[in-house]
Amino acid sequence: MNRYPLWKNIVVAVALLLGLLYTLPNFFGEMPAVQVSSARATVKVDQSTLQQVEETLSQNQISTRGVTLDTASIKVRFADTDTQLKAKDLLQNKLGNGYVVALNLISSSPRWLTSMGALPMYLGLDLRGGVHFLLQVDMKAALVKTMDRYTGDIRSALREKKIPYAGVSRLADQTIEVKFRDAVTRGQAMNELLKSMPDLLLKETEGGGDFKISASMNPQAQKKSQEFALQQNITTLRNRVNELGVAEPIIQQQGADRVVVQLPGVQDTAKAKEILGRTATLEIRMVDDEHDINAALHGEIPFGDELYTERKGSPLLVKKQVVLTGEYISDAAPGFDNQTSEPVVHISLDGRGARIFRDTTRDNVGKRMAILLIEKGQAEVITAPVIREEIGGGRVQISGSMTTQEANDVALLLRAGALAAPMEIIEERTVGPSMGAENIAKGFNSNIYGFIAISLFMMMNYRFFGLISTLALSANVLFLVAVLSILQATLTLPGMAAIALTVGMAIDSNVLINERIREELRNGISPQAAINAGYERAFGTILDSNITTFIAGTALFWLGSGPVRGFAVVLCLGILTSIFSAVVVSRSLVNLTYGRKARLEKVSI
């Protein structure tokens, strides 16, 4: 009656083993490390960088505890923080501006554990210290900006088709009003605009003796424009955060118009705020090919010029005068040339930008123009293509022996410079590192002492079955921590509280079972039958009572934010693991102990 088939015991054993394996990394602690990642999209971290890092370190006799290369970064572990700091400075000097070298802490669990995906839980900012920002993107401003661009586009479209108009203006309610002298020209304009501006809702209106067309964005275009603004802001933030040299920053969209930025381990919040708020700019300037580049390399830079190095490494003289800034760029996307099918970057300029660009290209056919990204007061030439013909209509194509990846990167960079819409910090949470460590210690201690108290009480009250319950409860904690580690959940202080609470609640299932067994024994049923009945009867109750708590947890997860969500995740997972450990694991232990004896006189409960 109280015997589990072999497969059930095997399931329990395997579950326990896996639980142990995936819980293990949490106990190894962390090792100081240095993380090398790319600062710009054009700079890649790859095998050659890895080699460079290794060489640099071995040349300076710095011993490491292992160097690893993953998708986006190189991580070098060190025995102590002194070596870590020394290596950081050394690598930053050697690798230069293109790379971000950041201090990091990496789990020091052995490689075989890491290679099977067993990683420790990720600690939340309240446990490791750092800054959390929630930024709100001003979507109204994003729309205004887009409408301004359309205003220019309408103007140039009408001008191009030589349709006379009396005025184009953007009204405060984000509609554009185009005035005409008579209904005929308005009709022409209407036809033209319907063709060329599919994103606009156009309406013919009359009033005050004027013939007008009012244009507003259709809902899809509005949505698209807002999504674009948010994405661009996130990209820009990512670039800026990179400069802080933060290991593993988190930059994520939250809801329709918010961005979360988390910088673990950052102490200087003032600097973080400054960098997040700073703008990077893009400039288009003409290349000066008339002067001698060799003379310039020897220090004789002509008046009104600046010397830069192109991405491929060749030096370049660029005029100081700016033709266009990034403000005129409305979009940039990678693509392929229609004729040569080589990778190119398509840039859309707004109305004013298009006009300036057309005039400049017309006057400078055969010359080169340089596209520069200016950040931190430093300019970098992204590309310097030759102008082959006059380019009108605001659609520019940048080509020049690029790979597809490079085209992607350049498009990203062109979009990345500035924010598409202003942002505001609407939530800020900073936790000092010492407080983080204190929070961990306190949370951990309260869990441990609570657990010990419960174990003692259970063993006193239920004797052998109390021991079984304690073991089941330990298994529960093991499973819970393992699942959280596998999911790479972020552990926060409320999450630790939830672990404590679920441990307290998990014992309920064991108590229900044990009480039921006692009751059956009191009713005079044989021990074997009582054990069986206890487990079977208690199961329905366990299920009912846990499902209600599970419902509460799900609602918390759904509606909660930040720490409350962390709490909810642990609560829900804890319920699942506690049902398994109380019903299956403890039963299997009991069966192994009592199940073999055909006639059981007495049980210790």
Next chain:
Amino acid sequence: MEFFNIKRDIPFMSYARVTTMISLVTFILAVAALSIKHLNLGVDFTGGTVMEINYPHPAEVPKVRDTLTQIGLHDAAVQTFGTSHDILVRLPVKPELSSAKLSEKVFQALSASDSSAKLQRVEFVGPQVGKELYENGALALLVVCLGIMAYLAIRFEWRFAVAAIIANMHDIVIILGCFAFFQWEFSLTVLAGVLAILGYSVNESVVVFDRIRENFRKMRKASVPEIIDNAITRTMSRTIITHSMTQLMVLAMLFLGGEALHYFALALTIGIIFGIYSSVLVASPIVLWLGVSREQFIKPEKKEGEEAEALP
């Protein structure tokens, strides 16, 4: 060792009038506290800035207040926090001052007057975020209640669902009442605790209800109050043990968890105490009064009998 082996059923239902009166009075007191004193909502809900600053020596609160007044922050609340070495500065939302700059300004002023000041934590929440959290919190409470009621109505019967939810709302209102009366800070974490209690406290009612249902099938001759009394008595030992276990864990949090978990643990403590009371002495009488009867649970048998009679 065996605790709480109660041999005879305790006639809980005969005390029902008294126990529900007690509940009613505490409930009314809690509602009164809530409506007169209101919840002391934390920065999570109201928006504003909270800064925790640590000094290596006991902090001089009046001096800190002076410093803040000097930089024009007259409405700053300063208090010690946990130990005498830590102080907490609260600032309401300032529309004219960029929120992100405020904490910087405060800390600069404080470290200028005492260079040993160490910034432990800053929390700034914009008014919009606060309002959303408040609304989401209220929505979560509603969703949890509806979800639990729906589950209980399907699994048991509507009378049990109504009784359980009344009993548990009673717990929640009393927790909130305590927070209002003592003006303890109500933060997001406390809200999580309150919602967890809602799920937890229903557990308790469910265990008793489960027994009531079982007894209806087993104790054919007993009256409804007897059945309920038996169900409560039989589960009493489990009730006490389970709650003391959870309470042990919560006490560990209350005493060892530090300031951050203090009010959370306090909310849970009140929730656990009233959870026992309400599930035993509030939920069950309500089920009784709503007219629960054996027929609701043994319908199939009755149907068979009826059909047999109807046949010629």
